[in-house]
Amino acid sequence: MVGYFITQGSRPRFFREEVLGLPLLRGQLPQRSDPARWERKALRFFRRAGVHCLLNGPENAALPLTETGPLYRRKAADIALLALEQRGVPPETAVVGIWASHASRELESACRVLAGQVRALALELPERETLSWELQQDYGIPVFRGEGTVTLCFTPTPPQENRLLLGTARPNVPRIAFSAPGVEVPPGCPVTPLLTLLGETGRLGWEQIQVQISQGGEP
Numbered sequence: 001m002v003g004y005f006i007t008q009g010s011r012p013r014f015f016r017e018e019v020l021g022l023p024l025l026r027g028q029l030p031q032r033s034d035p036a037r038w039e040r041k042a043l044r045f046f047r048r049a050g051v052h053c054l055l056n057g058p059e060n061a062a063l064p065l066t067e068t069g070p071l072y073r074r075k076a077a078d079i080a081l082l083a084l085e086q087r088g089v090p091p092e093t094a095v096v097g098i099w100a101s102h103a104s105r106e107l108e109s110a111c112r113v114l115a116g117q118v119r120a121l122a123l124e125l126p127e128r129e130t131l132s133w134e135l136q137q138d139y140g141i142p143v144f145r146g147e148g149t150v151t152l153c154f155t156p157t158p159p160q161e162n163r164l165l166l167g168t169a170r171p172n173v174p175r176i177a178f179s180a181p182g183v184e185v186p187p188g189c190p191v192t193p194l195l196t197l198l199g200e201t202g203r204l205g206w207e208q209i210q211v212q213i214s215q216g217g218e219p
Helices: 035-049 069-074 074-087 104-114 128-139 192-202
Strands: 001-005 013-019 020-031 095-099 120-124 150-153 161-164 176-179 210-213
Touching: 001 035, 013 035, 020 035, 020 192, 069 074, 069 104, 069 192, 074 104, 074 150, 074 161, 074 176, 074 210, 095 104, 104 120, 104 128, 120 128, 176 192
Parallel strands: 001 020, 095 120, 095 150, 150 161
Antiparallel strands: 013 020, 176 210
16 A cells, blocks of 8 residues: 655545555645644554555655656656757757666667657767667667767766756656546645556556646646
């Protein structure tokens, strides 16, 4: 079971919910002073109820927070294309950078999706030669070294302008949000970690999750 918090009402209440077969426990905490105290009380209740991870809450809680990095890395190509759109750069004129300390299935997938849509790729990766050659042969796309108009970073790296940092446990890419049409998310439930869990548990196909411009609030 997965737990999450919302702040609402005058007394603590708990509700069992379910999304695509994933059991959820919502902790509705009162709108009073000392919210940390109420969170600690709710965490004790969560643990007794069998909750094994949280969708939101404090970083140092007794229960782990859901890591959303897998969703960001799975949808890296879509994130790059949306970032180009936000900058007013047509994909066919853009160079997209790919940076990582090691290769991964998600990285190669992003390269192959982008290779059919952008002008060139800038690949910074140890032992990059094989992947560069395959991309050039399969898609006829130039592959350089260096950074791009936007650069997808699949492993932790210092922030720089135009870098999209996807390599952390819980990335924060400005103005990016996720949705899954047809999936009913309970009001107040954190969307991004929920969709990550639904994808990782096979309850929702990764291809069903869409990337969009955030309208504010929790992505």
